[in-house]
Amino acid sequence: MLQKKIQTVLVILLLNLTCFLAVMIATAYLVAEKEVNNTFTVGNNETAIIEDYEEVSQLNPGDIIRKAVTISNIGNNSCYIRVLSLFSDSDAEGYARLNYNEEDWELKDDGYFYYRSELAPGSETSELFSRVEISSEAEQEQIKGFNILIYAESVNVEAGGFS
Secondary structure, eight states: OHHHHHHHHHHHHHHHHHHHHHHHHHHHHHTOOOOOOOOOOOOOOOEEEEEEEOOOSOOOTTOEEEEEEEEEEOSSSOEEEEEEEEESSGGGGGTEEEEEOTTTEEEOTTSOEEESSOBOTTOBOOOSEEEEEEOTTSOGGGOOOOOEEEEEEEEEGGGTOOO
16 A cells, blocks of 8 residues: 555656656747847948039020039949939029930929939939020019029938839
């Protein structure tokens, strides 16, 4: 009878030990960690606006003034370019016109011109426009000085472009 009690106690202890080990193994499996180091580098996405223009002291009806705008990629990565072009005086839009290059640039609904190709490091876009034309039908009194404001943005090609 004593031997039967010893066997019963041993079986109970063995079952408890088995359950304890099973719980410990399951816990160790569920909380196991593995360290992984992700390395990445940040690209250098930098552009410059290049303007080649003729200074004019007096604007007259029918004038055609040279003003060429391009964007240069001076960074280390290929990028996509978009440019916003605005007149400093909204009245100038009535008598001045820019000859936008719609073959290489696309005007989208947001008002930006998007360069149709990616721009490699050290490269320059084709001209967004090359001249300002003052309408020959404009009255001399309505023509006044203005600036053309150029704002450019770029995004790394690997980022997937503008959205």
